[in-house]
Structures are given as C-alpha cells and as structure tokens.
Amino acid sequence: MTAGEWCHSPALIFRRFERPPPLGSSMFGSALSLAPEGAEGAPVNDMSRTRPFQTLLLLALTAAPNLVACSSSTDSPSPTDPHSSAGVVREGGATAAQLDTFLHHKAREWAWAGGQFDTPDEQATLAAGTPQRFSWHADPADFATGGSASELVMTHLLEFNTANEGTPLRVFTTLPEYTPDTVAWQKLIATSEAITVSLTTGTFVGADVPEDGGPFIGQALTFTIE
DSSP: OOHHHHHHOHHHHHHHHTSOOOTTSHHHHHHHHHSOTTOTTOOOOTTGGGHHHHHHHHHHHHHHHHHHHHHHHTTSOOOOOTTOOTTOEEETTOOHHHHHHHHTSOOEEOHHHHOEEEESOTTEEEOTTSOOOEEEEOOOOGGGGTSOTTTEEEEEEEEEEETTTEEEEEEEESSSEEOOOHHHHHHHHHTOSOEEEEEEEEEEETTBOOGGGOOEEEEEEEEEEO
8 A cells, every 4th residue: 555545545444454464465464463372373263253353453553653644744834945936926126037046045144134124013913904015124235335226126035924824925026015915915814823024135236146235134023914
C-alpha cells in the first residue's frame, strides 16, 4: 500500500484486512511477531478460530501511527516560497522584472531604510466593511540623494502573514501606500485571525538593486479585522 493510500483512503486498510496479508509483507511480519509462540501450524480449535480477529486488531494497531502522521502533516499551512513571484499583486509602476530581482536579493535588517507604517496602528481592529489603507515611509538609500531621479526607483514588498493560513496576500509596489481591492480584502477577512503585515524596501538603480539599496527589512505590525 502506498503512502497516498494510507493518507487518502483509510477505508482501504480495513477492506484489505478482510484477506490475509501476503506472507512476505511487513504487516504480516509485524502481526506474526506478536502472535503466541507455537501458533503456526497448530490444529484448528476454539482458540485458533479467534485468530482472524486478533490479526485484524494487531494490523489496525500497526496502521495507527501512519494515520496519525497523515493527520498531523495536513494541519500546518504550506510555507510560501520567498523567491516565488506567483500570486504577488503589483501596484504603481512595479514591473515583473523588478519583482523577480527584488525577491532574489536577501533582505537585511535596517528598520528605517526598510520602512515604518503610518497607518494603521499596531494592534488595530479594522472594520470589515471598508478596505483599510496601509501607508508608510522609508528613508532613501544613501546614494539616492546624488543620483538621477529617473534612474532611481524605490520599491516596497508587503507580506500579510497569519499563524494558520500562511501568507494569503503579498503586494509589490512603487507607491508609499496600498489599499486592497475587494478580492484582496476578502482574502484577509477570510483568515478570521490576527494578521501581521511586514514591510521590506529596496531601491533600484536602473534594472538592479545595488548593495546599498537593500532590500531592507522594515516594520511589521499586527492587526485584526472584525
């Protein structure tokens, strides 16, 4: 029996127990090792008639750890690949090429260059009826003051994370604010738990992010929607 059969078709276990397992199978060996000594080849009597039930019970006990493992493996959300751009919402003038470059740079800690939220407040309770506007500010990279404005582009990555639902929303934007549309806002409402939004900022010079441009990890704040 394959791992998929254990996890997705538990009933198959008991249907297959109605027939004796093959002599070479691991389950037969487990059950046989637990059977009373001298049972093999013994004449049929009242005690031996109960062996099918005993074997079924032993095989069920053997299967139990596998069923527990299958259950626990589905309890946690799958982690989001930090390098994947799948499903990321792009806002402002952000391009797919910028997003791909941004995600393949390792972000570093620098709170002010990474950005600080202006709205909402930490631990705020937001009304479900109206999408919340998220706004922030970030200090420009040191080199940004001397470069050509047309070559410099400050970009921001917002990641909305929850304990049980993983990361339902990621946003990449060139703007200093973001208001979810109806679809994105409903994703956040549907989590029905506290949400932590993190802010990371990187400054492009042309098509690349130089070392002094980040990306830098900024503030993370937690809120709920009711």
